[in-house]
Amino acid sequence: MNQKDRRRFEGVHAFQFNCFPGVSCFTNCCQDITIVLTPYDILRLKNNLQISSGDFLDKYTIMILKKGHLIPMVILKMNEDDKKCPFVTPEGCSVYADRPWPCRMYPLDANDDGTYSLITESSRCMGLKEKDTHKISEWLESQGISPYEEMNEYLSSLIIQIQAQPMDIDNPQVQKMLIMSLYNVDKFREFIFNSSFLERLEVEPEILDAIRKSDEELLKFAYEWIKFGLFGKKVLWVKGKPDQKSVDVSGSTTESDVR
Numbered sequence: 399m400n401q402k403d404r405r406r407f408e409g410v411h412a413f414q415f416n417c418f419p420g421v422s423c424f425t426n427c428c429q430d431i432t433i434v435l436t437p438y439d440i441l442r443l444k445n446n447l448q449i450s451s452g453d454f455l456d457k458y459t460i461m462i463l464k465k466g467h468l469i470p471m472v473i474l475k476m477n478e479d480d481k482k483c484p485f486v487t488p489e490g491c492s493v494y495a496d497r498p499w500p501c502r503m504y505p506l507d508a509n510d511d512g513t514y515s516l517i518t519e520s521s522r523c524m525g526l527k528e529k530d531t532h533k534i535s536e537w538l539e540s541q542g543i544s545p546y547e548e549m550n551e552y553l554s555s556l557i558i559q560i561q562a563q564p565m566d567i568d569n570p571q572v573q574k575m576l577i578m579s580l581y582n583v584d585k586f587r588e589f590i591f592n593s594s595f596l597e598r599l600e601v602e603p604e605i606l607d608a609i610r611k612s613d614e615e616l617l618k619f620a621y622e623w624i625k626f627g628l629f630g631k632k633v634l635w636v637k638g639k640p641d642q643k644s645v646d647v648s649g650s651t652t653e654s655d656v657r
């Protein structure tokens with residue numbers, strides 16, 4: 399990438415790009431890459447594939463837990479033989495409607511200051527030589543970025559709060575509960591409804607109804623539940639103990655309670 403490509407652009411700026419099956423590099427960018435998946439990426443992909451979140455994690459991901467980090471990094475596993483994404487076909491992306499955030503952004507990347515930069519150059523991505531011009535904000539909207547941004551805000555806010563205060567981040571039971579609630583939503587739903595969770599903790603009926611029906615609402619609840627367990631944010635409380643503001647997420651109601 400040359401210096402010019404590293405420029406920072408605002409949403410109002412325009413760029414030239416088009417990607418289509420006739421472009422000579424078609425699907426080249428879907429191999430030998432590292433795609434970090436967010437909890438929302440996983441939710442969308444497992445629903446697209448109509449498999450459980452547990453099966454998705456087993457089959458398509460590698461989980462890396464770095465020392466000193468409470469939340470693991472989940473990577474989309476490339477094929478062992480050709481290093482291609484498991485979802486790429488000669489016709490393009492087979493999970494296009496639910497492709498992960500980085501694939502939606504490509505060839506752009508979001509900077510921390512709210513600007514955007516090109517993540518590649520026209521010698522690798524021929525689409526950047528095409529004449530079609532897009533205002534960045536409109537193009538991102540057309541790529542369905544909004545719900546991903548909304549859900550990624552929950553993740554960023556959790557990470558910021560975890561980094562801001564000291565805690566027992568090497569506790570394997572806490573890590574296990576975090577992995578389940580963020581990345582394995584189907585198991586988290588089982589945990590809520592089929593363990594002693596609701597015997598011990600009070601959750602408003604409207605919230606329960608929403609998380610029973612919607613994976614998105616369940617994931618939002620997972621963030622609140624983690625904040626409740628780790629920092630005492632009062633979205634739910636311990637039954638019979640209205641003044642108790644938090645519960646150990648690794649504690650008495652455990653994953654093994656799931657029936």
Ligand code: SF4
Nearest residue numbers: 417423425427523525
């Ligand atoms: S490298 Fe660019 S033009 Fe080629 S397939 Fe990927 S996004 Fe499309």
Ligand code: SF4
Nearest residue numbers: 428483485486491501
């Ligand atoms: S998910 Fe789709 S767009 Fe993303 S790398 Fe795989 S095939 Fe390409």
